Amino acid sequence: MSSSRPYNREFVRTFFTSPTAVEGEDDSAKMIRSAAQLRGMKAPDVWVPDNEDATAPNMRAEGVENIVSVVAEHGADFPGEIHPRVVWHRESPTTRYQGFQQMLEIADPDNGAVDHIDGFVIPEVGDLDDWKKADEFFTIIEHEHGLEAGSLSMSVIVESGEAELALGDLRAEMGKPSNNLERLFLLVDGEVDYTKDMRAMTPTGELPPWPELRHNTSRGASAANLIAVDGPYDDIRDVEGYRERMEENRAKGMTGIWSLTPGQVVEANTAPLPPKEGRWLLDTGETEVELTSQDGTEVYAGDDLSLAEADDGAYVLTVAGNEQRLDEDELRDELLDRTSYVPSMSDIVDSMEEFEAAKEAGKGAIAMTQSATVEIDGVEVELSKDRMWDEATYQAAQTPITLFQDVYANRPDQHEELEEMYGADVVERATSVGN
Numbered sequence: 001m002s003s004s005r006p007y008n009r010e011f012v013r014t015f016f017t018s019p020t021a022v023e024g025e026d027d028s029a030k031m032i033r034s035a036a037q038l039r040g041m042k043a044p045d046v047w048v049p050d051n052e053d054a055t056a057p058n059m060r061a062e063g064v065e066n067i068v069s070v071v072a073e074h075g076a077d078f079p080g081e082i083h084p085r086v087v088w089h090r091e092s093p094t095t096r097y098q099g100f101q102q103m104l105e106i107a108d109p110d111n112g113a114v115d116h117i118d119g120f121v122i123p124e125v126g127d128l129d130d131w132k133k134a135d136e137f138f139t140i141i142e143h144e145h146g147l148e149a150g151s152l153s154m155s156v157i158v159e160s161g162e163a164e165l166a167l168g169d170l171r172a173e174m175g176k177p178s179n180n181l182e183r184l185f186l187l188v189d190g191e192v193d194y195t196k197d198m199r200a201m202t203p204t205g206e207l208p209p210w211p212e213l214r215h216n217t218s219r220g221a222s223a224a225n226l227i228a229v230d231g232p233y234d235d236i237r238d239v240e241g242y243r244e245r246m247e248e249n250r251a252k253g254m255t256g257i258w259s260l261t262p263g264q265v266v267e268a269n270t271a272p273l274p275p276k277e278g279r280w281l282l283d284t285g286e287t288e289v290e291l292t293s294q295d296g297t298e299v300y301a302g303d304d305l306s307l308a309e310a311d312d313g314a315y316v317l318t319v320a321g322n323e324q325r326l327d328e329d330e331l332r333d334e335l336l337d338r339t340s341y342v343p344s345m346s347d348i349v350d351s352m353e354e355f356e357a358a359k360e361a362g363k364g365a366i367a368m369t370q371s372a373t374v375e376i377d378g379v380e381v382e383l384s385k386d387r388m389w390d391e392a393t394y395q396a397a398q399t400p401i402t403l404f405q406d407v408y409a410n411r412p413d414q415h416e417e418l419e420e421m422y423g424a425d426v427v428e429r430a431t432s433v434g435n
Contacts, residue, residue, distance in 0.1 A: 008409075010403075014265050016035065016046070020032055020059075021059035023059055028059065032049045037074060038078075052123050053123070068105070068112070083119045083120060084120055084121065088125065100141075103120050117152070121157065127163070130162075136179075154185065155185045157189070159190035159194050170224045186227050186256070194231075211252075214230055230249050231257075255272050273345075274404065276344060279291070281339065281342065284305040299374075300375065313327075315327070348400060368386065368389055370385050405435075
């Protein structure tokens with residue numbers, strides 16, 4: 001399927017929506033005009049001029065005009081992809097026809113925007129029959145305007161139980177002669193309307209977390225060779241919560257997330273990238289905390305865990321009020337169980353290069369050592385752990401590097417910031433390792 005899809009990206013970090021027409025403004029297109037001029041880490045991988053929920057119904061005709069005008073003027077210089085969202089609804093033929101008309105107008109070559117349009121986002125889809133209706137409209141639009149077949153990609157927003165169930169059937173349907181669903185690009189969660197469709201309630205009125213939906217969307221994207229994107233995180237002031245949500249998503253294989261503000265775009269663009277510096281973490285029994293590096297020593301300065309050396313040479317480790325009396329080897333084993341290391345970009349590249357060299361020399365597996373001096377309450381303990389690297393380990397480690405390489409290839413406007421972040425030497429090595 002990958003050979004026929006109309007896009008090159010393997011990853012999408014950011015899905016940024018902007019109202020296409022703002023009522024009561026001298027320039028109703030000011031929001032998308034501003035978004036079209038974002039650059040570097042402030043610019044999303046996918047920009048979505050939103051002519052559906054973000055734009056009032058009475059402004060959507062003007063919104064179409066604004067999309068055409070702004071994209072025709074700024075689209076050539078925009079560093080990400082442009083995928084307008086149009087109106088659609090699985091239960092409304094009238095709304096589906098309106099979405100078709102919006103796409104037909106935006107994609108008209110005479111209007112000067114379509115050369116910079118990568119595809120369209122279709123909201124409120126239902127079962128696969130509904131997805132195929134949208135696909136057929138794309139095919140008609142391409143034919144009517146003399147565009148290359150399959151040149152417009154289609155992304156859908158999963159906002160109903162029907163759409164979620166369709167994810168499980170998607171792989172089997174794609175590639176059949178009766179449809180052109182290979183044009184699919186993004187599967188995007190829309191938790192707000194999904195909550196409404198599920199008739200779900202919480203005591204506070206807040207959205208349920210819906211981890212099952214995010215898992216199912218990520219699984220569906222993986223099975224069909226597509227890209228999964230999480231829905232909006234609407235508490236735009238809660239930066240830490242946004243980061244935690246993205247970390248949970250990445251553990252599900254979902255790199256991308258909806259961004260509502262340029263600030264969220266910056267967070268979502270940088271969060272999936274390997275860190276500049278490695279760091280050691282310690283499980284204190286209450287939480288996992290980052291140790292502070294001081295002159296080559298990893299120092300814990302919290303109160304949840306304590307360590308003291310007894311007169312007889314033993315050690316007393318206290319965790320959550322429970323004391324353990326340990327000898328040196330037992331203490332080392334206990335702290336090894338409680339510590340973990342988050343590798344930096346340089347660490348990952350070093351390890352991959354070392355394994356590649358070993359493989360070139362005919363070795364199928366090698367041991368790599370991580371070591372640190374951990375200090376708790378003034379007591380220092382030398383820790384060292386070996387990890388066996390084989391081809392499977394290498395492939396797993398390659399995922400964040402592949403993401404970086406995809407970003408580097410598709411976002412030249414971010415090269416300078418990436419070199420400032422990691423250093424030119426690490427960037428050069430990271431772009432070539434694994435190839």
